Amino acid sequence: MKIKFTFWKAVFLLIVAAGAYGTFVRFFRGLGASTNLSDQFPWGIWIGFDVLCGVMLAAGGFTLTAAVHILNIQRLKPIVRPTILTAFLGYVLVSVALLFDLGRPYNIWHPLIMRNPHSVMFEVAYCVMLYTTVLALEFSPIVLERFNLQKPLKVVKAVLIPLVLLGVILSTLHQSSLGTLYLIMPTKLHPFWYTPLLPVFFFLSAIAVGLAMTIFESSMSSKHFGRELELPILQELGRVLLVVLTVYAILRFEDLLHRGVFHQLLVAGYERNLFLLEIVLALVLPLTLLAIPKIRQSAGGLYLAAVSVVLGFITNRLNVSITGMETAAGLHYVPKWTEIAITGAIIAVGFALFALAVNYLPIFPEHREAAGPEAPVAAKAAVLSHAGD
Amino acid sequence: MSKALLYDATLCIDCKQCEAACADQNKLPYDDNIAKEERQSEHKFTAVLSKNDKYMRRLCMNCQEPACVSVCPVAALRKTSEGPVIYEANRCMGCRYCMAACPFGVPKYEWSSLNPKVRKCTMCPDRVLAGRQTACAENCPTGATKFGDRDELINEARKRIQDNPANYIHHIYGVEEVGGTSVLLLSGVPFEEFGYRTDFPRDPLPLRTYQVLSKIPDFIPLGFVTLGGIWWITHRREAVAAAEGRQAHQAGKELK
Incomplete structure (x- = not known):
């Protein structure tokens, strides 16, 4: 097989090389040399982005399986497989990212035998571990089909519904628990973000982002894998997204009102600006776009709204984990280049694995007959072009 | 009976004997340069701060219901009934949730180590569990740091404020903050001057996560x-x- 050297492949290799060097620094020089973390600021982008955003961006998995298998909305079926693939890759990469962040990564298995049920982190660890297993099983039919292994395929299909139920429950638990993590920090987290409703907000926004990511992905893969856009399906997702965002917006507004935080918006400042950015990207812009039927039904409008929701809630997670912590810590945290390089490399590898899976496994409906090793390599490079997003 | 430390800043003379004793007890380096460092770190578990001839100690508060203990996913941190909040390094996986959760910013990390540990004052558990007092209290020449039963120390602190109301801020820091701590502080100047926040909630922080987890x-x-x-x-x-x-x-x- 001839490998063509394209621009995006070069960018991909560059990102991975930088990440490889960062990995060396991390594991041979320690966290101090590879990060800008400190005693005052013990959690940086590896927690704020890789873990919090990573898990949130993978929420399409449980949202879509619930819609198709539990709510029985069969129209959405064609996009379940790419969504499960994304979710599975997402959780695997979150686990890899954790190995970088943990001071003693070789002890990552300790929660299995050393329990503290009062710890939110313990609960998150268990849910993520179990849910990654569930996702692997939900993903397995795709691999089993590819190699025509009928017997195990039958077994997995027989337990699919209980698996889906378990997956939805585990997701509800840990998506919200990532918000619960911060409930113990009322003295540190800025009042824009500290609220007893954090778990509710984290859960609702995970559903919104799950839907938005599915729209985003379908639009992307229709472009790069030369597939037809499933516009009616995306329109349906857009409608649900509008409802979820509206519920979230009302709750968020009520919460801010009841806690008397609005007057703080009058004071100019770093936190206020990032708070406003989050609200505009996550709520104002997409709600406006989706509320207008003409825009909601167009491929371009849906895409724009979805991207805005994703960026808005990434801002939200970074605000909770980083912006909102800085005043209490008395410092301004900027990640070191090695932190960014490793995060970038993990994302790039994620995109590459997605492209590989699409090329070699029956992920998209029309590929299910014709999946073969001669699938276009260019598609992979094209997807990689978004590795830096 | 839960033990505690009472530090009375008005009796402190900044001799730093507590720092030296602490370093000795925990096998940490100590010299003139480290003595000058006015903050807790991975090599200094207690520090005497000075400001306009007023002094204040900083050390782990060994909370009654510690946030660090509640958040640790592998139970590497533990509150003993005697008072000390202890740490078992070989359980720790280094998630640093304890550092993020501690309202006092006490746990420190060995950032340059490839096998890093969380470091903090653990209230001399070996001594306290054997019925002895902590190294810092034993070596304090003026009685500024006193070891004893928590309830008795609270009564004594109240009496000191009553007998000398002009000398003290009328507040015993640590009786109610985040549900109470095993380190109690008396001071002649506002606690905020030395970075002790007085806006902390009275209820233990772990309640907030437990209400959801339960x-x-x-x-x-x-x-x-x-x-x-x-x-x-x-x-x-x-x-x-x-x-x-x-x-x-x-x-x-x-x-x-």
């Missing part, structure tokens, strides 16, 4: 039943529609 055991069966119910209804609807369609089809045939 619902999980109920949530799981409820979730299964609800979701399973929805699944049954949506699929039953389909089966009924199919059956009715067949009947309608047959009825149509009979009419012909």
